[in-house]
Structure formats: C-alpha cells, structure tokens
Amino acid sequence: MVIIIFFLLHWYLSLFCQSFFLHRYAAHKMFTMTRNWERFFYMFTYACQGSSYLSPRAYAILHRMHHAYSDTEKDPHSPHHAKNLFDMMWKTKNIYNAYLHEKDKAEPRFLKNVPDWKKMDRVGGSYVSRILWGTLYVAIYFFSITVFELPYTHWAMYFLLPIHFxxxxxxxxxxxxxxxxxxxxxxxxxxxxRNSLILDILMLGELFQNNHHKLPSRPNFAVKWFEFDPTYPVVRILHVFRIIRLQKA
Structure with a gap:
C-alpha cells in the first residue's frame, strides 16, 4: 500500500506541476503571480518532478512551437511525424536539450515573458540531482518491499521505478x-x-488537446458540459486566495 500511495502521489504532484506551472503559466501565461510565488512553484516543481525535472523556460519554448506548428514537420512533438512513440520522445528530448543549453536560438515570439531561473535549471537538470532523486526512489522501494516487507508490497513493484525516473x-x-x-x-x-477523455482524471485535463488548441489562453480545458478538467478548480482556488491572478478573457 505504501508503494501505491507513493507512486500515485508522485504521478499526480508531478503532473499537476507540469499542467499548472509549466503549461498554463510558463507556456501560456493564463495567469500572473509574484516573483516570490514563481520561485516557490519553481522549487515545488523540482521537488515533485525530482529526477525528471523539466525547465519551465525550455518547456515553454517547445510548447509554443507545438502550437505554432501543430502536427507539421516543425512540430517538436507530433506523433504524425515520428516512427513511433519512442522516436517522438527522442526527437523531443533533443530539441528540449538544444534550447535548455542554448545551443539553438528560439524565435523571439517563443521567448516573450518566459520564466527563467538558470540556477534552478542547472541544479534540477544536473546528473547529480537526477541520480540522487533516483537513489531516493529506489531506497523507498527497497526498504518498503525488501527490508520491512510492508503489507501489500511485492517485488514486481520494482518495475514501476523507471516511471519514477x-x-x-x-x-x-x-x-x-x-x-x-x-x-x-x-x-x-x-x-x-483530439480530446481523448471526457473526464480526464488520468492526466488532470491535459488530454483535452482539441479544446486547448482551439482556445489556447483558456485556463479551463473543458468546454462541453460533460467534460471535466480537474486542474481548473485548483486554479480558481489559487486565484481566490490571490496566489495567482487569472488574466481577463
């Protein structure tokens, strides 16, 4: 049970940071926040993504390119210009690293108001950081399954580790x-x-891609009455508490 809880916490906290901070804030600026809150969410994203930390700046550039060149050969991650899923991921990785390390220069329109904290990106993207986080994940599994033999754990759960990494x-x-x-x-x-799910609990609203590509500045990715975007209510709560300020439509 401990392993399942840990896996679900890592899955959804990491996914929330990607949807809320990297996607809706860094890439689209659907809302504003103070510099201090921005730094907080930078560190929160690092803590939640851990070994797979993604730079908000590089993520924003790639995502803006994705919207500008959606499903064309210039799209950094279109499944329609890749041999398979792994080919798409490898292509995305190479483009991401080129912008992360500033080996390629992005178009000016993709750089407007992107968040940029180079020190945090250097820490989060370093091999030392990624190895330390990976070691922590392995330790949690090892002590839960092998050392303490906690209830509802099994050696087969070790196969979940690559997903954590x-x-x-x-x-x-x-x-x-x-x-x-x-x-x-x-x-x-x-x-x-496409919209892959009508109740997107699995990916916290991110699978309403058709809606989002039509209305890229809309913080609620659900459009129809039967659709539900789980991240949007959290966005509204953070707005009410003045942690963020939603942009006027």
Missing part, C-alpha cells in the same frame, strides 16, 4: 501521442488534436 517526459509523451491521435473533436483546428 522519467515521470515528466512520460506525462508529455502520453499527452502529445494520445492527444493528437485518439478521441473526438469539438473543433476543426486544421490539425490532428
């Missing part, structure tokens, strides 16, 4: 692959975007 990229791969191949469309966006 690559949690951030795995979330991105699911969204970009499934959200541009499977599901239904509410809008004709001139691309392949």
């Amino acid at each position: 690559l949690m951030g990229p795995i979330h991105g791969a699911i969204v970009n692959w499934s959200g541009h191949k499977y599901g239904y469309s509410n809008f004709d966006n001139k691309d392949k975007s």
Whole structure:
C-alpha cells in the first residue's frame, strides 16, 4: 500500500506541476503571480518532478512551437511525424536539450515573458540531482518491499521505478501521442488534436488537446458540459486566495 500511495502521489504532484506551472503559466501565461510565488512553484516543481525535472523556460519554448506548428514537420512533438512513440520522445528530448543549453536560438515570439531561473535549471537538470532523486526512489522501494516487507508490497513493484525516473517526459509523451491521435473533436483546428477523455482524471485535463488548441489562453480545458478538467478548480482556488491572478478573457 505504501508503494501505491507513493507512486500515485508522485504521478499526480508531478503532473499537476507540469499542467499548472509549466503549461498554463510558463507556456501560456493564463495567469500572473509574484516573483516570490514563481520561485516557490519553481522549487515545488523540482521537488515533485525530482529526477525528471523539466525547465519551465525550455518547456515553454517547445510548447509554443507545438502550437505554432501543430502536427507539421516543425512540430517538436507530433506523433504524425515520428516512427513511433519512442522516436517522438527522442526527437523531443533533443530539441528540449538544444534550447535548455542554448545551443539553438528560439524565435523571439517563443521567448516573450518566459520564466527563467538558470540556477534552478542547472541544479534540477544536473546528473547529480537526477541520480540522487533516483537513489531516493529506489531506497523507498527497497526498504518498503525488501527490508520491512510492508503489507501489500511485492517485488514486481520494482518495475514501476523507471516511471519514477522519467515521470515528466512520460506525462508529455502520453499527452502529445494520445492527444493528437485518439478521441473526438469539438473543433476543426486544421490539425490532428483530439480530446481523448471526457473526464480526464488520468492526466488532470491535459488530454483535452482539441479544446486547448482551439482556445489556447483558456485556463479551463473543458468546454462541453460533460467534460471535466480537474486542474481548473485548483486554479480558481489559487486565484481566490490571490496566489495567482487569472488574466481577463
């Protein structure tokens, strides 16, 4: 039970940071926050993503490119220009690293108001950090399963560890692959975007890709009455408590 709880906490906290901070804030600026809150969410994202920490700056650049070039050859992560899921992930990794390490220069329109904390990105993206986080995950599994033999644990659960190591990229791969191949469309966006689920509990609203590509500045990714975006109520609560300020439509 401890392992399952740990896995679910890591899955959803990491996913929330990606959806709320990297996607809705860094890439789209759907809301504003003070510098101190921005630094807080930087560190919170690092703590939750751990070994798979993604730079908000590099993420924002890639995601803005994705919208500008959706499902064309210039799209950094379209399943329609990749041999398979792993080929898409590898291509995305290479483009991400090029912008992370500033080996390639992004178009000026993709750089406007992107958050940038180079020291945090250097720490989060370092091999030392990633190895230390990975070691922590292994230790939690080892002591829970092997040393203490806690109830409802089994050696087969060790196979969950690779997901912990690559949690951030795995979330991105699911969204970009499934959200541009499977599901239904509410809008004709001139691309392949789809809504994969109507109650997107699995990916906290990120699989409403068709809705999002039509309304990229809308903080609620659900549009129809039967759709539900679990991240949006949290966004509204943070707005009420003045931690963030939603942009006027």
